Amino acid sequence: MDALAGLLEGPRARGAFMIRACFDPPWAVRIEDRAPLTVMLMVRGEAVVLPDAGEPVRLRPGDLAIARGPDPYTCADDPGTAPQALILPGAECSYPDGRSLNGSMDLGVRTWGDRLDGGTVVLIGTYLMEGEISNRLLDALPPLLSLTTDVWKCPLTPLLMEEIVRDEPGQEVVLDRMLDLLVIAALRAWFSRPEAKAPAWYAALADPVVGRVLRLMQDDPAHPWTVASLAAKAGVSRAALARRFSELVGEPVMTYLTGWRLALAADRLREGNATLEAIARQVGYGSAFALSSAFKRGYGVSPQEFRLRVGPT
Incomplete structure (x- = not known):
């Protein structure tokens, strides 16, 4: 994606x-x-x-x-x-x-x-x-x-x-x-216009190393990614990836991955009635409890509260 x-x-x-x-x-x-x-x-x-x-x-x-x-x-x-x-x-x-x-x-x-x-x-x-x-x-x-x-x-x-x-x-x-x-x-x-201020992560997609890592995380968020495994896929060292990713995207690799997973979870909560356990598996969390804890840290409310607030679409 x-x-x-x-x-x-x-x-x-x-x-x-x-x-x-x-x-x-x-x-x-x-x-x-x-x-x-x-x-x-x-x-x-x-x-x-x-x-x-x-x-x-x-x-x-x-x-x-x-x-x-x-x-x-x-x-x-x-x-x-x-x-x-x-x-x-x-x-x-x-x-x-x-x-x-x-x-x-x-x-x-x-x-x-x-x-x-x-x-x-x-x-x-x-x-x-x-x-x-x-x-x-x-x-x-x-x-x-x-x-x-x-x-x-x-x-x-x-x-x-x-x-x-x-x-x-x-x-x-x-x-x-x-x-x-x-x-x-x-x-x-x-x-493509010079006056457009594209977000850092968008521009980073053109980078041969960081772009590949971004696509790996976006395409398969459920995979148990680590900085080391992503670096291996990109053909660079762990330290080189961590440094290059932060320079181009403006945040660490795992911080970006967490934000992406939580955003996916929020959409799943908004879209239908899938259980929290099922959503957790889809976005890379081992349990509903783990997703709920991360979601509350990121969004300030529990997944259940979020679902009630936004309602199904």
């Missing part, structure tokens, strides 16, 4: 909110849904994304923006346009004064706005839940980033435009996977 796969491996898009928004200027929508990640792909017209803190981002046809929640922001044709709609958690929609707007701007299957042939068309995909594995990468993203057509091309746009309005069996699954592909493609492009 590489870094980008790790972003979506835990809670990959499942029933993600996807919509085609069609507007005529002037228009503005205030987003307060607290979603962990939202992707906006401009198809026609122009828009500006206005975070409450930070610089606005202007989008033109072919450009893409990613907003990392839970901070609110506004999308509009112009910074001076007052919001006409408010998007709340659970895909609820209201007028700014609180009156319900649900249904009144529907234009067909996954289409919303003023009119189908509006001057502005933007495809929006929103992940509705957050996974603990992805936090390592999400924390490295700015609250708002953009990719313009001079630095990336999106081959998925025509297919997304076609699929987002289809109403076929299994269509939600198709759109979920397409959203995953769109995000991965965008993040690949983003982390």
